[in-house]
């Protein structure tokens with residue numbers, strides 16, 4: 001490992017060996033155990049890293065491909081990383097491929113500190129919309145929901161019970177950067193149900209046996225909590241019973257249900273259309 005200066009103020013470490021301890025720590029972030037131990041996660045792509053810094057996320061390490069040397073945008077991000085106390089690693093293609101577990105990896109990767117919003121700090125007001133996901137299992141679904149929440153202008157996501165990790169590489173990839181824009185809370189069913197009692201608006205569950213067509217509801221201008229069920233089992237009774245209404249998206253054809261992320265998207269855009277009285 002050698003150290004040198006780029007156009008960025010501060011030191012950049014050059015790393016080419018997979019045996020380097022810094023590289024080993026970053027590679028370990030593929031496993032939840034080590035993400036939790038390091039309270040960190042990885043996000044790929046220059047634009048995404050810039051957005052994350054602009055949104056105030058803490059960068060621990062910036063990793064960039066040798067080919068990025070001399071690129072003013074990368075050097076600027078490197079300077080911001082050093083200024084905020086982070087490390088900067090200039091690595092070989094081989095190291096980047098190993099870190100991202102991908103052929104043709106992005107030229108820039110950031111390692112950031114994880115961030116959850118405490119449930120008690122979520123106090124919905126006016127026409128805020130929050131999504132609660134019961135035991136979501138699939139990283140692609142979770143990432144797509146976070147991305148959709150961002151796109152529709154909803155406030156955030158509450159993960160209830162045992163869930164897939166919002167900071168896994170797969171989930172972060174599926175959010176397409178929205179992981180940095182959408183607050184995520186994580187809680188037990190018990191704590192969620194206690195918090196729900198104080199929810200000042202409509203709690204709308206979705207259920208294949210829902211009695212109400214989702215298009216017939218007037219959400220008004222109160223906050224909405226949209227509750228979505230687990231991919232295999234749907235909402236359990238204790239969560240379904242805590243909803244003001246159980247809504248159904250009518251389906252044609254032979255499919256017995258919609259994909260979780262698709263159903264969430266349909267519901268969120270309907271809630272927004274309804275609130276805006278489009």
Ligand code: SAM
Nearest residue numbers: 206207228229231232234248249257258260263
């Ligand atoms: N076998 C599961 C069941 O019996 O509920 C299917 C769950 S579905 C894949 C995942 C979640 O998406 C559901 O719990 C519900 O929240 C939502 N969902 C999917 N299709 C829906 C529909 N047609 N109407 C209302 N919600 C739906």
